[in-house]
Amino acid sequence: MATSNYQERELTVDGARVRYCRGGVGPPLIALHSVEGHLGWLPLYTELAHDFTVYAPIHPGFAGSDRPGWLESLVDLSRFYLWIVQELGIGKATLLGHGMGGWIAAEMAVMAPSAVNRLILISAVGVRPRKGEITDIFLHGADGSRRLSFVDTKQVADYELLFGRKSSVEDREAQLINREAATRYCWKPYMHDPALPHLLPRLRDVPTLIACGRDDQIVPGECGELYHAGIPGSRLEVIDRAGHFPHLERPVEFMRGLRSFLNLR
Amino acid sequence: MFIMRFTERAYVAYTEEDVRGSFRNSVRLTFPNRYFDPALGADLYNEYLDEYEFCEEVGFDGLMLNEHHNTPTCLGAAMNLEAAILARITKKPKIVLLGNPLPILDNPIRLAEELAEIDLISRGRLVSGFVRGTGIESWATNTNPVHNRERFEEAHDLVIKTWTTPGPFRWEGKHYQFRVVNPFERPLQAPHPPVWIPGIGSPETLEWSARHHYPYIYLETDPQVTVQMTELYNKAAAEVGYRPGPQNFGYLWRIHVQDTDEKANEAGKGFLIGNAGIGRVPMPGDFMAPAGYNSREGSRRILEQYKHALKPDALYGGVDAAGWDAVVESNRVVVGSPKTVIRKIKEGLEVLRPGILGMWTNDGTITHKDTMRCLELMKQEVIPAVKEIGKELGLPGPFEVAP
Numbered sequence: 090m091a092t093s094n095y096q097e098r099e100l101t102v103d104g105a106r107v108r109y110c111r112g113g114v115g116p117p118l119i120a121l122h123s124v125e126g127h128l129g130w131l132p133l134y135t136e137l138a139h140d141f142t143v144y145a146p147i148h149p150g151f152a153g154s155d156r157p158g159w160l161e162s163l164v165d166l167s168r169f170y171l172w173i174v175q176e177l178g179i180g181k182a183t184l185l186g187h188g189m190g191g192w193i194a195a196e197m198a199v200m201a202p203s204a205v206n207r208l209i210l211i212s213a214v215g216v217r218p219r220k221g222e223i224t225d226i227f228l229h230g231a232d233g234s235r236r237l238s239f240v241d242t243k244q245v246a247d248y249e250l251l252f253g254r255k256s257s258v259e260d261r262e263a264q265l266i267n268r269e270a271a272t273r274y275c276w277k278p279y280m281h282d283p284a285l286p287h288l289l290p291r292l293r294d295v296p297t298l299i300a301c302g303r304d305d306q307i308v309p310g311e312c313g314e315l316y317h318a319g320i321p322g323s324r325l326e327v328i329d330r331a332g333h334f335p336h337l338e339r340p341v342e343f344m345r346g347l348r349s350f351l352n353l354r
Numbered sequence: 355m356f357i358m359r360f361t362e363r364a365y366v367a368y369t370e371e372d373v374r375g376s377f378r379n380s381v382r383l384t385f386p387n388r389y390f391d392p393a394l395g396a397d398l399y400n401e402y403l404d405e406y407e408f409c410e411e412v413g414f415d416g417l418m419l420n421e422h423h424n425t426p427t428c429l430g431a432a433m434n435l436e437a438a439i440l441a442r443i444t445k446k447p448k449i450v451l452l453g454n455p456l457p458i459l460d461n462p463i464r465l466a467e468e469l470a471e472i473d474l475i476s477r478g479r480l481v482s483g484f485v486r487g488t489g490i491e492s493w494a495t496n497t498n499p500v501h502n503r504e505r506f507e508e509a510h511d512l513v514i515k516t517w518t519t520p521g522p523f524r525w526e527g528k529h530y531q532f533r534v535v536n537p538f539e540r541p542l543q544a545p546h547p548p549v550w551i552p553g554i555g556s557p558e559t560l561e562w563s564a565r566h567h568y569p570y571i572y573l574e575t576d577p578q579v580t581v582q583m584t585e586l587y588n589k590a591a592a593e594v595g596y597r598p599g600p601q602n603f604g605y606l607w608r609i610h611v612q613d614t615d616e617k618a619n620e621a622g623k624g625f626l627i628g629n630a631g632i633g634r635v636p637m638p639g640d641f642m643a644p645a646g647y648n649s650r651e652g653s654r655r656i657l658e659q660y661k662h663a664l665k666p667d668a669l670y671g672g673v674d675a676a677g678w679d680a681v682v683e684s685n686r687v688v689v690g691s692p693k694t695v696i697r698k699i700k701e702g703l704e705v706l707r708p709g710i711l712g713m714w715t716n717d718g719t720i721t722h723k724d725t726m727r728c729l730e731l732m733k734q735e736v737i738p739a740v741k742e743i744g745k746e747l748g749l750p751g752p753f754e755v756a757p
Contacts, residue, residue, distance in 0.1 A: 228493075230378070230640050268645035269500060276498040 095130050095138070095145075102169070102176050105155035109146035113138025116206065117179040120145045121170075121190030123212075124226065124275065126152055126267035128251050133336050136344055140353055141183065146173065148193070150270035152263035163189070163274040164282065167196035171204065185209040188308070188333065189275060192282070195316070198295055199288035208297040209347065210316055212308050212333050214280040221309035223280045227272060231264070237306040238333040245337045289319030297323035298350040300343065302331030324350055355744025356710045356751030357737060358416030358450050359409045359729075360606060362629055363402045365426040366719050367394055370633025378638045381631030382425040382490045389426065398429060401722050403436065405729065407443050412733040415751070416448040416481065418606075418712055420552075421455060423494035427629045434468045441476035448753075449476055452552040452571060452712075453483025456513075457505035458495040463532060465509075466516040473541040480547040483571070484510055486559070489644045500646030503558065505529045517546035548752065550604065550710075555583040556648070557655040564590035564598065569710060569757050571604035574686065577705055579659055580605070600749040602757045604710030607702065608687040610720065611695045611731045621728075622689030623678060627718025692735035699736075700743050709751040711740065 095112025110130050118141035120134060127147040134143045149169060150156035160169055170193060174182060183206045186194035191213025198205045214223055226234035235252060242248045255261050297320045301313040310327065317325040326346040328335040336343045347353075368389040377384035406417050417440055421433035430436060437449050449472065459465055473480040486506050492499045508527050512535075515523070521536030541547050551563040552571040563570045564587040572580050584603060591598045608625050612618035626634065648656075681687050688698045703711070715732070716725040744751075 227640070227644060228377075228384075230638060233378070262650075265645065265650070272498065272645045273500045276500075277496055 095134070095143075100173070100176055102173050103157045105149055105157045105160075107146055107149055107154045107173055109144050110134075111142065111144050113141050113143045115139075115141045117142050117144060117177075117182040119143075119174065119182050119184050119194075121184065121186035121193050122148065122151075123188030123190050124267070124271035125188075125252075126263065126270075131337075132246070132340060133344075137185075140351070142179075144177065144179070144182075148190075148270065150266075150273060152266040156270070161273065163192060164196060166274055167193050167200060170197055171201055174204065181206045183207040183209070185211070186213060187211040187336065188214055189271065189280070191215065192280070192285075195285060195289070196282065199285065199291050202291050202295055205292075205295050207351070208292065208295050208320075209300070209350070210297065210313075211300045211336055212302060212305055212313075213299070213316060214275075214308055214312065215282060216286050216312055216315045216319070217278075217281040217283065218309045218311040218315070221311055223309065223312070224307045225279065226307065227276070231268065234307065239338060240302070240304045240330050240332045241338070244330070244339065245334065246340075251337075286315060286319050289316065290321060292323075293321040295320075296350070298326065298347065299323055300326045300328065300335055300346060302333060302335040302338065303327050303329050304331065305333045305335075307333040326350075355600075355741060355749045356415045356448075356604075356753060357413075357740060357744075358418045358448070358710065358712050359406070359412070359414045360418040360420070360712050360714045361402065361405070361716050361725075362420060362422075362427060362714075363398070363429040364628060364718050365390065365395065365398060365429055366627055366632060367391060368426060368632055370635065373631060373633050373635045378641070379635050380637050380641055381427065381633075381635060382422070382488075382637060383493050383641050385424070385426060385631075395429070399436075402429070403439060403443070405722070405725060406436075406440055408726070408729060410444045410447050412729050413737045414447055414713075415753075416450040417444070418450040418452055420452055421485075421491075422488070423491050425490065425631075427631050434465075434472065437472050437480075438468075438475060441472050441479065444476075446479075448479050448481050450481040450550070451483050452550060453485040455487030455491045456484050456509035457502045458487055458491050458497045459505075459509055462509040462512045462530060463516055463535060463537060466513045467537045467539060469513075469547065470517070470537065470539045470541040473543055473547050474539065478542040478547075480541070480543070481550055482547040483550045483552055484513075485552060486556075489640070489642045489647050492644060492647065493641065498646075499644040501529060502647050503649065507562070514546060514549075517541055550752075552604075552606070555579065555656065555659060556652055557583075557586055557659065558649065558652050560587045561590040563587065564602075565594050567591075567596070567602075567757050569602050569604055569752050571606060571710060571712065572706075572708075573606050574608060574714070575605075577685075577702065580706055582659060598757070599755060600707050600709035601752045601755040603706075603708040604712060605702070605706050605708040606712035606714055607699075608714040608717070609695060609699065609736075610687075610689045610715060610724075611692055611728050611736055612689075612724065613691060613727070613731070615690045615694050618689040618691065618695075619682065621720055621724045622682075622687060624716070624718040624720035624724075625687055625714075626678065629717070692731050692739075695736055696739045696743075699740055703740075703743060703747055703749065707747065707749060709744075709749050709755070711744075 147153040184194035191210040192215030331339040422428040610622040
C-alpha cells in the first residue's frame, strides 16, 4: 500500500459529526492538531504511516467538525476524545499532539493511562510555567503569534500553503471558526489546567517523548521540562534552530528523535 | 420627548506617540496606565460631576453615563459609583446607565444590589441599561468572549429575577449558580427600574430588546441604517404582539452648541478625539471584537445591514478619509449656534423619530469652559425648542407612553 495515501472519513459521536484523515498500516496513532486547526495530511503523517495507522482528526468545534453543545472546556474535549477513540474501535493508541493537541493528549492519558500506548508531546501547552509565561496568542493576534512561532519560515516546506494569507471566503471563515474554538477551550485558565501537573505521575507506564524547539517563543522550554519532570521515565528532545513547530521547521532532526523513541529503523 | 445629556468623560493628557508606543498601537486595553496622572484624574472626575450636576438646572430629563475599561477615552470604569454620587447630589433627572456590561460580571447579584441602592438613594430615578460591552471589556476582565451573549442574557434574567421574585430563591444556570439569592434591599421602582438597551444595531440584541419591550438606544448609528434596524425591532415586537412607537427608541447624537457657528465648528473638532483617542490610531480588530464575541450569523447580518451605508463620507468613523467638513455636512455630528443646531436636530428627528434623545454635548479635547457655555446655551435655547419639536412631531418618551 502506498503510505502517502490517506482517506477522509467521518464518524458521529453524540450527534456530532467528527471528520478525520486516516492512512497507513499498523497499530493506531492519533495525531492531535494545535490551535491552528487541521493543516491537512502533513509529511510527518506520511512518514509515520509506514509503521502506523495514522488518524488525524479535526477537533470538535474546529472548522470541519461539529461540537456537541455541552462541550465547553479542554477537559470536556479530552473526555469526548476518549469517547471518539472508543467509537473508532481501535483499542490502545499512541497519542501524538502538537501545542494544544499535546495538552489534549496529556489530559486523555492522565484520564485513562491504560488506553494509551505511547505519548508524544510536541511543544505542548497544558502546564503553567513557574518562571516564564506561555505567550498570549490571542493578545498578539493571529499574525503576531505566527511571527513568533518560527525561527525561520524558510525552513518550513509549504509554509505559504500552510500558513499564507487565505484568499477564499471559505478559508477565512475556517480560520475564524478555528480561532473561536481555540478561544473557547484555551481562554481561561490560559492554555493550562492547574490539576494536570499533579496527575502526570500516573503516566509511569506510558512511554513518553517530549519534543520542543529550543527557540520556541510561544511555549517556554520550561513547559517541556515540567512535563519531563512530571512523567517518570519520559524522554526530552530539544531541537535546535526550531520554534513552536519543530516537526515542520526541522523535520529531519525531529524524525530522528521520534524514530529513536519509537524504536523504528 | 425625553432628553438626556452624555459625555464619555475623556482623559486627553497623552500624545499620539504614546499610543503608537503601546502594545499593538492600541489606545484601549494595552495603553500603559503610567500615562494617567492621578492629580489630573482627581480634577477631571470632579469637573465631570460638576457638569452633570449643572445639567439638572439646564433642564435635561436624564443624565446618561457609560462604562469602559482600560482606556483613557472614558473614565467611567466604575460607572455605578458616579451614578451613586449623582443620585445624592441631584433631585429630578433620571440617572440613565447605558449601561452595565453584564457578561463581564461573575456576580450579577452584586450588581442587582448596587443598582437597588442607586434607585433607593435617588428615590426611584434609576434607568438601568445593560450592554454586552466591547471586546475590550472581555479582555480587561478575562471573560471568555465566546460566552458573551449567553452570559448577557443569563445575568439579565438573574438580575431581573432578583429584583422581582421574593427571596430566598436558588439559581442554577449555565454560567451562574447561587444557592441563596436574597438581597435585603430591593429597588424603589416597581416591578423594577426601567431597562433600556444601547447599541450599534446588532440584530440579535435588537430583537431581544423588542421581545422584552426595552427601548433601544442607537449609539449615533447611520441614519438610514437606523431606520432599517427599527424595522427589525418592529418585526420582533409584532411577533410578541405589540406595536412599538417613538417611546421604544432612542438616538445618541454628538451635539455641540456655541454662540456662533464658527466657534462651535472649531470647538466641536474636539469630538474627533472622543472615543477614538488622541491621534485616532486604528485599534486592532480583535481587541474590540475577539473571536467568538459576535456570532457568525450576527456578524453576517450586521454586515448586510450596513452594506449600503459603508461610504466613508457618510460615516463618523470615516472622518479620516472624509474630513471634518463632510462629517458636519452629513449631520453625523451637529455643531453650530443654537439656531443652526435646533434646525439640524429637527431634521434628524423627523427621520429617526426617537422618543429619547441623547445629547453627547462634549468629548475629547472640548474644554470644560466650552462645555459649560454649551450647556448654558442648551438651557436658554436648545432644550426648550427641542421639547416643542418633540411635541410637534409626536415623539413621546418612555415615561409618557409605556414602551
